[in-house]
Amino acid sequence: MTTTLKPRVRFAPSPTGPLHIGGVRTALYNYLFAKQHGGTFILRIEDTDQTRFVPGAEEYIIESFEWLGITFDEGVRVGGDFGPYKQSERKPLYQQFAQQLIDSDWAYYAFDTPEQLDEKRKDYEAEKKNFQYDNSTRLSMTNSLSLPKEETERRLASGQPFVIRFKFPADKEILVNDLIRGEVRINSNLLDDKVLFKSDGMPTYHLANIVDDHLMEITHVIRGEEWLPSAPLHVMLYQAFGWDAPSFAHLPLLLKPDGNGKLSKRDGDRLGFPVFPLQWINPETQEISSGYREMGYLPDAVINILSLLGWNPGTEQEILSIDELVKLFSLDKISKSGAKFDPEKAKWFNHQYIQKQPIANLAKSFDHQLKAKGIHASIEQVERAVAMIRERVHFLTEFWDQGYFLFEAPKEYDQQVVKKRWKENTPDQLRQVLAIISSVQPFNKETAHDEVVAAIQRNEWNMGQVMNCLRLSIVGAAKGPDLFDIIDFIGVEEVNARVEQAIDRLCPEN
Ligand code: GLU
Numbered sequence: 001m002t003t004t005l006k007p008r009v010r011f012a013p014s015p016t017g018p019l020h021i022g023g024v025r026t027a028l029y030n031y032l033f034a035k036q037h038g039g040t041f042i043l044r045i046e047d048t049d050q051t052r053f054v055p056g057a058e059e060y061i062i063e064s065f066e067w068l069g070i071t072f073d074e075g076v077r078v079g080g081d082f083g084p085y086k087q088s089e090r091k092p093l094y095q096q097f098a099q100q101l102i103d104s105d106w107a108y109y110a111f112d113t114p115e116q117l118d119e120k121r122k123d124y125e126a127e128k129k130n131f132q133y134d135n136s137t138r139l140s141m142t143n144s145l146s147l148p149k150e151e152t153e154r155r156l157a158s159g160q161p162f163v164i165r166f167k168f169p170a171d172k173e174i175l176v177n178d179l180i181r182g183e184v185r186i187n188s189n190l191l192d193d194k195v196l197f198k199s200d201g202m203p204t205y206h207l208a209n210i211v212d213d214h215l216m217e218i219t220h221v222i223r224g225e226e227w228l229p230s231a232p233l234h235v236m237l238y239q240a241f242g243w244d245a246p247s248f249a250h251l252p253l254l255l256k257p258d259g260n261g262k263l264s265k266r267d268g269d270r271l272g273f274p275v276f277p278l279q280w281i282n283p284e285t286q287e288i289s290s291g292y293r294e295m296g297y298l299p300d301a302v303i304n305i306l307s308l309l310g311w312n313p314g315t316e317q318e319i320l321s322i323d324e325l326v327k328l329f330s331l332d333k334i335s336k337s338g339a340k341f342d343p344e345k346a347k348w349f350n351h352q353y354i355q356k357q358p359i360a361n362l363a364k365s366f367d368h369q370l371k372a373k374g375i376h377a378s379i380e381q382v383e384r385a386v387a388m389i390r391e392r393v394h395f396l397t398e399f400w401d402q403g404y405f406l407f408e409a410p411k412e413y414d415q416q417v418v419k420k421r422w423k424e425n426t427p428d429q430l431r432q433v434l435a436i437i438s439s440v441q442p443f444n445k446e447t448a449h450d451e452v453v454a455a456i457q458r459n460e461w462n463m464g465q466v467m468n469c470l471r472l473s474i475v476g477a478a479k480g481p482d483l484f485d486i487i488d489f490i491g492v493e494e495v496n497a498r499v500e501q502a503i504d505r506l507c508p509e510n
Contacts, residue, residue: 007039007219010075012209014046015057018280018289019064021341022224022254022263025306029251030222031070032307032329039219043075044212045086048094048202055283064277068299069322082216087208094203097211097241098164098196102144106240107196109162110143111155132192135170164197166206166233166240174232179220179249179331186232194233206230210237213246222249222331225338249331252310253338263341265289273343277302296395297346301353305346309339319352351394362386366399373400375407384489388481402480406489409498410476417478418506421468427503429466430473432459434499438492445484473502 011027013019034041043065045058062077074080084090101107110133112120117133120141124131131137138145143165144152156162172188196207203211213221228250238245256267268275268290279291292302304320312335313320313328320328354362363383370377377385389403433452440448456466471483474495480486487495 005219007034007037008042008217009034009039009220009222010042010044010213010216010218011072012044012046012212012223013061014049014052014205015054015061016049016052017054017057017282018276018278019057019061020263020265021275021277021292021302021306024064024068024277024302025254025309026222026224026251027065027070028068028303028306029311029329029334032325033220033222033331034073035326036329040073041071042080042082042216042218043072043078043085044216045076046205046208047086047088048205048208050088050200050202060278060280067278067293068303070303087203087212090208090212091201093215094197094208094211095201098203098207101166101196101240102164104240105167107164107166108138108144109152109156110141110165110193110195111147111160111162112142113161116142133165134192135168135189138165138167138193161199163195163199165193166196166237168193168233168236174235176228176231176235176248178228178231179247180252180334181228181250181336184228184231188232188236191232206233206237210234210241214238214241214243218246220247220249222251225250225253249334252335254309255338255340257341257343267341271343273341273346294397296397297350298353298357298396301346301350304353305349309341310334319349319356347394354390354393354396359383359386359390362390362396362399365396366403369397369400370407377407388485388489392481405475405480405486409494409501410474412476413472413502413506414477417468417472421465421472422506423465424507426465426469427507429459429461430469430499430503433466433470434492434496437487437495443488443492445488448487449484469502470499473499 009030011023011030013023013027031041033039043061045061047053047058058076065072072078074082075085078085098107102109121131133141140146145167147155168188168191170189174186174188174191176184176186178184194206195204197203212218231248231250234248235245254263255261256263257271263275265275274290274292274295276289276291277293279294280289281287282289293299300322303322303325304318307320307325307329308318311329311333314333317324360383363379363386366386367377367379367382370382385403385406386399388406389399392402393399432455436451436455437443437448440451453463456463467483468478471478471480474483474486474490490498
């Protein structure tokens with residue numbers, strides 16, 4: 001990168017469905033790169049393929065970045081000097097550039113119908129060959145190179161459907177200089193004459209992408225590896241227009257946790273983790289795909305997780321704040337090979353971030369869950385509860401599961417624990433224990449604990465049995481934080497009521 005030029009980078013999603021976390025990672029790396037160099041990060045929506053347009057997808061993209069706290073300096077909804085930033089609003093522009101390529105003999109009109117192309121492909125297949133529309137076949141096809149000039153003009157004037165194809169020069173070595181992969185070379189004979197423009201007045205991705213990157217003065221194209229095969233065409237398009245090409249950096253694929261191949265929604269469904277930042281409801285099928293937000297991930301944790309999928313700071317440090325990432329990020333530490341997504345590690349990260357969060361933020365989230373269940377506690381109570389249980393929580397959504405007993409009596413009792421621990425003399429033991437707890441006035445959890453332990457020893461009861469039955473009565477299961485912390489929290493009267501309820505439910509004859 002030249003030091004004088006502030007980079008201008010873009011994230012350019014197509015609104016064809018929910019944004020995959022691979023796309024979020026691409027956006028994140030662009031963002032980090034821009035921030036580090038004091039550059040500009042742009043959101044451009046590439047919606048030229050009307051057949052793949054999905055309602056709600058653009059809003060989904062915007063909302064995802066809002067949740068993650070990734071902001072754009074220019075682009076759709078933000079504005080800027082290089083707009084409009086939505087390709088469907090830039091339509092007339094592309095026509096003019098397509099024309100420019102025709103006029104300079106870098107592109108041509110092709111009139112082959114889909115049926116004719118199909119037939120051609122079949123003929124080739126019959127001879128066990130692959131048909132490619134390229135410099136070796138184009139003169140045998142129906143286009144402005146093979147037809148007389150007047151015939152081309154007649155067809156255009158009569159409104160016959162056409163496409164404009166790029167005319168790759170024959171036998172030319174094309175060099176893509178990639179900041180991650182180094183020099184990638186390919187011979188133009190291997191490439192097909194890609195369609196750049198269609199007679200519906202819409203450019204294809206390739207033309208629109210290059211024209212916009214040029215007009216928006218993009219300096220670095222940082223994008224997924226799946227676009228690497230298109231890069232030679234893009235390099236040639238820049239040459240054809242006589243423009244300087246931006247630098248390219250193709251990011252490694254995100255791979256599934258097990259086996260080989262690209263991380264897909266199916267892997268997420270199969271292994272129980274989301275591949276989308278937010279929940280997505282397919283507008284056609286109503287099928288629901290889970291999202292990191294709804295699963296109870298913190299946005300900063302998601303950013304940290306994604307930052308390390310394909311990049312590393314060169315040290316062992318794993319917990320990295322966004323500010324640290326901005327400082328440490330560098331394209332030359334991006335790996336060439338794909339990055340395996342590890343759901344267990346993702347969970348670990350979220351757990352770490354939950355421990356680091358201010359209690360007040362977590363309490364807000366838990367309070368929300370409580371209210372949804374009709375429980376209205378004071379914020380001080382909720383904060384106290386959060387402090388007690390957060391160590392056990394991996395996802396924001398788990399606060400209820402890990403702490404319901406702080407706000408309501410158990411509705412059921414873990415039968416395995418009942419079977420193992422609840423004995424005939426349990427009601428009697430628990431009532432004696434309760435009498436001891438009640439006698440500690442004013443209540444003090446350490447004293448109560450010590451006196452209960454002393455009584456159990458004095459009576460030669462089984463410590464595990466009594467304590468577990470007390471916990472079972474209060475929590476409904478053999479889980480939760482320190483029992484005397486819980487008792488302190490809910491109060492002795494409530495403990496009394498819960499023990500009586502447990503006795504009543506578990507041995508009604510008492
Ligand atoms: N619209 C393309 C996509 O959906 C953008 C690829 C690029 O960044 O050039 O990923």
